[in-house]
Amino acid sequence: MKVLALLCLGISLFDVVYSLPSLPFFNSEEGSKNEFLHSSPYSPEDLLEVRKSLNLSWTPDPDEFLSVPELITKYGYPVEEHFTTTSDGYILRMHRIPATKPGVTPNNHVVFLMHGVLMSSSDWIILGPQKALAYYLADQGFDVWMGNARGNTQSKNHTHLKPYQRKFWKFSWHEIATRDLPAMIDYTLKVTKKKALFHIGHSQGTTTFYVMCSELPKYNKKIIAHVSLAPIAYMKNAFSPLLRLVSKLLVVPKTLLNLFGIDEIMAHSSLMQMLGDNFCAVGERTEFLCRDFLFLVTGFDHAEFNDTMLPVFLAHTPAGASTRQLYHYAQLFNSGKFRQYDYFPFNSLHYGPLHPINPPSYNLKKVKAPVYLFYSNNDWLSHPKDVKTLCKKLGNCKAQTLVAENRFNHLDYVWGNNAKQRIYSEVKDEVLEQSMKEWNLKNSLLTDEFDDDEEEEVYEEDYDEDYSDDEE
Template structure:
């Protein structure tokens, strides 16, 4: 048994298949409409008892996001909103009501990456995690959860055990999920616009939203991209590049066996994290290296003590199509919509019989601030340069000073606060807020002229005229 569990650590896909009949403790979705915590302390301890292992555990590994926030002395709220196609999304909020904190009246919306959740923004703990740091500065902090992850596995009609539930990629997250959550947040807070911070897929979905739905540019004071992902031609990760070359094979096999969800959260993964990945365990290095093989090696920034807690919340699940869509970007070198070849003309019309249409990044007119690093094996500096040149309003590119900084360090790095968060808060958010207030202090007539001049309301740029060429 232990040999099988060790194999799970090094081969995640095997772990997923092995866990289905024995350790996946998720209840039938028909049993409940809104789950607040799919895997409880008792369920995890039961796995330990069956394997005759220690019952001592790190409490943070099985606490939900609201429980973690409450544990560390911050106020928390859970909110739900519905997308236009029926998905029910859960958001977590840290309102600016903590004793001793003076609210600054501004809202920040945080959006997680692939296979992750709102837990990303609090894993580092008080005074270090971005959500807590922003809350301490007086911001009203909202954290989104994309359809299909641990906290957003509900729909008005569809159930997660049905394949139709999983027929989406990050295109739908960008065109439906993020807009729905932003609209809800602005309605509750009675604001006209907010700050948006994304990590990895959280940046991808933002570019999709603002290029496909340009009216949302006006609802964004500024967007901060941590490890931006749009173009992936130069992605260095050997695992990602190998997977992109086998694009058709895994898609076909998964479809045949009905595996539409990839790496859902399970009691097994939480157990593995606590028993095999805890600091001091002989197998700890395997846990780190599996992550590093995808994101880039950086042992100096990696906090070993947080690994069990991280694996207690991640992976949080995603659709297979999200992976396929990224693999298509790696293979094509373009930032395009989902490739349905040979049926693209049925989805996108006769003008796109072979390739899907590219996202028109010229329409992304909200101020965008890019933070990238040399050791990020998914977000390569050359791809970031290409992205900035194509965005409609790329305000700046900031190369992280530490050369070893990898893709996960933006949310898990020991010095993420010093290297990233302080600059985001003290420079980017502060300066962009001044610019936004200046623009909104104009008369209504003048404001319309400025918006049109800046391109915020200009939807005239034809997608057919957009050139998506390598640079």
């Protein structure tokens, strides 16, 4: 019965989110040309009228109403906001914590953080200076950049398309990997005047990295090392009941959503923030539903989850995504392969006559940048067996690290109370610092005559374009 109640809550939230345009407190799509480019969180005044009309009491956390730059500034860190445009016109917002905080010695290296699905740059800072990864790296002297994928709250703008147009949402994480991530990395390297950077991804942020380096091998040489937190590529053994349910019914919801023109899922809204304040706060009878609904997807771990932070989490997350991003993950689960988006029965139109039934697989042997995988036994989306398969397929899997805490789940890598002690310190000591030494040594030995084009040819050779992902 409890599982049924959680499913009903999820369906209700889904229905409510998509009724938002008819509600008076919804931000209308009509407005200035750059309304999404310079959007800001809802203020207490925006929600007060709604709460009064529903006779709800509330004691909000101030962090609910602060933007990413405001949160970073609040805690005494320097911050910059940057924008870059992809080759297909999406305008992406990035947040930077430069290594200029008083008392911090810069180490002359850049770290780029990429969020998971339905998340944004806010998730790297939401826990505050004592626990969040972005602050921890900034305190270690890194120049920290946080990306935002097309379509989320922070990057909901385009040079000529609007979010209410269906064409705006015709992308999966393949486009995020082959267009967004390269654009943000190139921009970051240009601004910082570096040849390469560290890349840390969580969940979808790991998926997009593998795709980028396999589809665009030249980007391998722009990465000093990559850290995967909760790696997602193969999903054959994923345990999440909700993922399994959606995957088995994939055709039906996909057809219905397309019929009703629902191309965006779980967009950030004032109603979601209101629900977080009034139904998910500590002490509310419905608090367990909010928390356990998340656990039903990611794995249960009450010890690492700070219940008092739930309203703040829901004020910033979910940040929205294209429904195709979720379809694409469901396809990975169903096939057990790491493949491109399935347009069946039109795959031959997208991928050529060699792929009439199934889309082509990603050739992970082309991922030559050093990859470090961090995974856990209680992650219901990133199963240890699938992580081991991924490591075998990658062209340069340096290490697989199992988190010592057995209850650690998929969200604990960014929201966990003890993620700093369990994960971040090891990432810094065992991966970043060691990789910095190796990178500095490598560059000290390079000559001025080094040919970039020649190195790229090494990445490209010996791999057939029609790669097969069949088990060996």
